[in-house]
Structure formats: C-alpha cells, structure tokens
Amino acid sequence: MGTFKIEGGHQLKGEIQPQGAKNEALQILCAVLLTPEVVTINNIPDIIDVNKLISLLKNLGVKVKHLSSGSYSFQADDINLDYLKSANFKEEGRGLRGSIMIVGPLLARFGKGYIPKPGGDKIGRRRLDTHFEGFINLGAKFRYNREEYFYGVEADKLKGTDMLLDEASVTGTANIVMAAVLAEGTTTIYNAACEPYLQQLCKMLNRMGAKISGVGSNLLTIEGVDVLGGTAHRMLPDMIEIGSWIGLAAMTKSELTIKNVSWDDLGQIPNVFAKLGITLERKGDDIYIPEHKDGYEIQNYIDGSILTIADAPWPGFTPDLLSIVLVVATQAKGEVLVHQKMFESRLFFVDKLIDMGAKIILCDPHRATVIGHDFKSQLKATTMVSPDIRAGISLLIAALSAKGTSTIHNIEQIDRGYEHIVERLKKIGAKIERLDGN
Incomplete structure (x- = not known):
C-alpha cells in the first residue's frame, strides 16, 4: 500500500x-470494439483505471499501439471472444468499474457480452439495471450467475426500439448508445444523460458512420447502421x-x-x-x-x-x-x-x-x-x-x-x-x- x-x-x-478526462476515456476506449478499423485516440490520461482498461482490451485481442504521450491507436479486427469465459477475465473485469462499458459494443458487434460484477469506488450502491434493461429493450436475453456474480447478454440481432431510462445514467446511456448504433431500425432514448463526455462519444460514433441525433439533449435518436469505420478522437x-x-x-x-x-x-x-x-x-x-x-x-x-x-x-x-x-x-x-x-x-x-x-x-x-x-x-x-x-x-x-x-x-x-x-x-x-x- x-x-x-x-x-x-x-x-x-x-x-x-x-x-484527459477519466470518465470520457472509459467510454471512448470501449467504442473501439465497434469497428475492425483503426481508431486513434489522443489525450488519454496515464492513470490506473484507464491503463487497466487498455490491458483488458489487449487481452480481448485489440491491437494497441502507443504512438506518443497520451496517444494510442486501437484496432479490434481479431477479437478473442473466448477470453470472456476465462478466469483471468473474471478477475480482471472485477477490479475495474469501467469494464461494464465493453458489454454494449460486444453485444452490438458480436451478439454477446459478459462481465463480472465490477468493482471501483466504495461510495454506495451503483446499480447496473439501467444498462441491462436497455439491452433487453433492444432484444437481448439477460442471464446472471449469482454464484460467480457474472452477467451476460446475448442476441442474434438487436432491434431498434423506444425506451425511457429509469435514471439519466451517464454510463448506462453510453452503453445503450453503443449497442443501438449497430441495431436494426431506429432507437429513441428518452431521459438520456447529456454530459459533455457522452456528447463526445456520440460525436465520435457519428464520425465513425453512426447516425445519432439529439446530441446534447435528453432525447437521443439513433438510426442503426450495418458497420462503423475508423476515426481519430481527442478527449476533453x-x-x-x-x-x-x-x-x-x-x-x-x-x-x-x-x-x-x-x-x-x-x-x-x-x-x-x-x-x-x-x-x-x-x-x-x-x-x-x-x-x-x-x-x-x-x-x-x-x-x-x-x-x-x-x-x-x-x-x-x-x-x-x-x-x-x-x-x-x-x-x-x-x-x-x-x-x-x-x-x-x-x-x-x-x-x-x-x-x-x-x-x-x-x-x-x-x-x-x-x-x-x-x-x-x-x-x-x-x-x-x-x-x-x-x-x-x-x-x-x-x-x-x-x-x-x-x-x-x-x-x-x-x-x-x-x-x-x-x-x-x-x-x-x-x-x-x-x-x-x-
């Protein structure tokens, strides 16, 4: 200690x-899983939580290159989904609250996303219901292993829908947005969070080819697309x-x-x-x-x-x-x-x-x-x-x-x-x- x-x-x-913004990084870094193309991110903070997430992405198969101080490139063109079933993943994911943010992108692109109950600050209850209720609304099936505290969502194809979030959760909104961008049809999210970091995520996704409107408001409309491409992004x-x-x-x-x-x-x-x-x-x-x-x-x-x-x-x-x-x-x-x-x-x-x-x-x-x-x-x-x-x-x-x-x-x-x-x-x-x- x-x-x-x-x-x-x-x-x-x-x-x-x-x-660079820690809370933005935990969203932006997970968004690289949505495309097989190269995504370059600048102004990444050199802190424990972010470095743990980068390590988790590497173990998932993301190709990570350190370009310069605070700048990295990521390419998720060969993801190892078997890693999600490993004991190492259960241990690694449990030590980082931001690990929940990989679930939406994995579900959207590969039809499945798993996560152990995340850790993080001991500051009281921090529910994950908003995340998983959003995925279920998009057509995913939810399962939870109580003995191992292990969550999972699976879907053959996500379907756009209208939803009202039970709380304006920043991470919940971000996770649902990342799932919805590759869903079939149109999704509307009411009572969405509208923090600058979430606006940054939406702008980045739009540059990658997503169709998100209402950015900066509490009503987001997302027209699903088939694929997303690479981009460059600088964090606030x-x-x-x-x-x-x-x-x-x-x-x-x-x-x-x-x-x-x-x-x-x-x-x-x-x-x-x-x-x-x-x-x-x-x-x-x-x-x-x-x-x-x-x-x-x-x-x-x-x-x-x-x-x-x-x-x-x-x-x-x-x-x-x-x-x-x-x-x-x-x-x-x-x-x-x-x-x-x-x-x-x-x-x-x-x-x-x-x-x-x-x-x-x-x-x-x-x-x-x-x-x-x-x-x-x-x-x-x-x-x-x-x-x-x-x-x-x-x-x-x-x-x-x-x-x-x-x-x-x-x-x-x-x-x-x-x-x-x-x-x-x-x-x-x-x-x-x-x-x-x-």
Whole structure:
C-alpha cells in the first residue's frame, strides 16, 4: 500500500495542465470494439483505471499501439471472444468499474457480452439495471450467475426500439448508445444523460458512420447502421481535475493558472466555486485564480438562508466535485450545506477532516453542514487513509493546506484518477513525497 507524505502550509504558484478526462476515456476506449478499423485516440490520461482498461482490451485481442504521450491507436479486427469465459477475465473485469462499458459494443458487434460484477469506488450502491434493461429493450436475453456474480447478454440481432431510462445514467446511456448504433431500425432514448463526455462519444460514433441525433439533449435518436469505420478522437480535459485544482488554489491561498480547460464544457463548475467566494478569471481558455489573501466568503441565498450545494444530472453540478466543495468550505467565511444525492457513502470521509479541526456536522449519509474557519484556525496535520478517488484528492488538498506533516495511505485510490500527481504538484511548489510499499 503506497503512502503520500505531505508538508502542508505552503503557498503554490504557477501553471498546471489538466489531464484527459477519466470518465470520457472509459467510454471512448470501449467504442473501439465497434469497428475492425483503426481508431486513434489522443489525450488519454496515464492513470490506473484507464491503463487497466487498455490491458483488458489487449487481452480481448485489440491491437494497441502507443504512438506518443497520451496517444494510442486501437484496432479490434481479431477479437478473442473466448477470453470472456476465462478466469483471468473474471478477475480482471472485477477490479475495474469501467469494464461494464465493453458489454454494449460486444453485444452490438458480436451478439454477446459478459462481465463480472465490477468493482471501483466504495461510495454506495451503483446499480447496473439501467444498462441491462436497455439491452433487453433492444432484444437481448439477460442471464446472471449469482454464484460467480457474472452477467451476460446475448442476441442474434438487436432491434431498434423506444425506451425511457429509469435514471439519466451517464454510463448506462453510453452503453445503450453503443449497442443501438449497430441495431436494426431506429432507437429513441428518452431521459438520456447529456454530459459533455457522452456528447463526445456520440460525436465520435457519428464520425465513425453512426447516425445519432439529439446530441446534447435528453432525447437521443439513433438510426442503426450495418458497420462503423475508423476515426481519430481527442478527449476533453478532465473537469473533475480542473475543479480539484480550483479548490487547491483557494485552500492554499495560491496564485494558479489552469491551462486549456475547455470552458464551454465546464457547466456549473465555475459558478459553484464563485458561490463559495472564489475568484476565477477567464483568460482565453485558461482559468486564472489569484491569491486569496483575505480568504473567500460563501454567498447566502437572497433571503439570507444558508447556501445549499447539491449534485444533479448535467447540466447540474457533478457529484464528483462535492468532496472538493466540502473541503474548500472548511476554510471559507460562512456556512454551507453539502447535499450528496446520488451516493450514500461518499461523505463518510468527513471524520478525517474533523480530526484535522474542521467544523462539520454530518446530518445523515447524504448531507453535511460545514462551518468555515475563515482561515482563523488552520487545519492540523494527521495520518489518514484514502477511501476513494474523490475523497482521496480532497484529503490531499486538506493536507497541503494544513499545518505540519500529514500522511495519506492507500494512495492507489488517488492514482486511479489523477495522473503523475506528485510530479505535477511539485512543479507548482507542493512539498509531497511518495513512499511506495509503506
């Protein structure tokens, strides 16, 4: 189990470039299974979850070439479907939540798709029903081995249909779209997710020859085609990482520039941080955060009541940044209620912040009230364990702002979502070391 040693309380300064989007990568990489032709993908983040998925694709028979930093070509012209029945696949697929995304493309092109119950963050229940109900609506037969926790769908030929999703699941929508593009006839998906990463997937599929309309809305119409071709695609910068660096700048009173953020795809993120009192300046496609010498003050509602920040489907605020918001609020002037609607275990890391001196009331598994210190009382260094990716980066930000030297164990959780984080943070002045194997 790896460890970070962090000497906190230092101001940072400089520029940081966000990595490619993790959540987009887990969809885009699986889409290469839809064609026997070459697909080139750029701006792929070098992180554990993505590298595991690339390894899984290789084991399936996809020809993978590393072209340059962040750039790969993929060709799925000789897929080994027998691998899906192997013990190695059951083990490999179980260790990666993104493995569910191979099922739609495999079902569409080869008539069968299997997956062990995926792992990933321990942040509460994350249902797969939306994925499989969509496949069943397209004509697939579903089976589930309870003893091995192994899912399967099979179909001679998928048929287009009308469907209403029970929830606007991003991965569920993406998986169903990838299945429907090669189905016979027309599919309509209502209550579809419309996140920028899903829009990226749809645009890429259209370049490959798919016929998807309504991209960016919650009603997608897909006219099935017989085959898809190759294409080149560049992934967006990771909006969760961008939000993390905004929070880091505020908590450490640092002057930072976040480069090439694709402002138009950030949605509510700049507005939410502005409500926390953080100054953000748009400079071209960069975000400039000046040094907050006098701190930052949370806005109340017009009637004076306490601000609530909650997650919601796009274009609402992403749940992946609520952990960052909660940490940033610990040093703000004022109070905020953080409402995590989607996952019932994601706020349980607050006990570690309370140990550091934060004033947080955990109201229930979904809500926490934060009373900010206004930097009058600095967080104190401590030893902690990272429970998941987003809580992990939040604890790292807290440690970088705290007085003294903190230790964070289980940093593999952070490495799952953040690329070369030690090297990148050191370049802007962070005092951080990796102590692997401790």
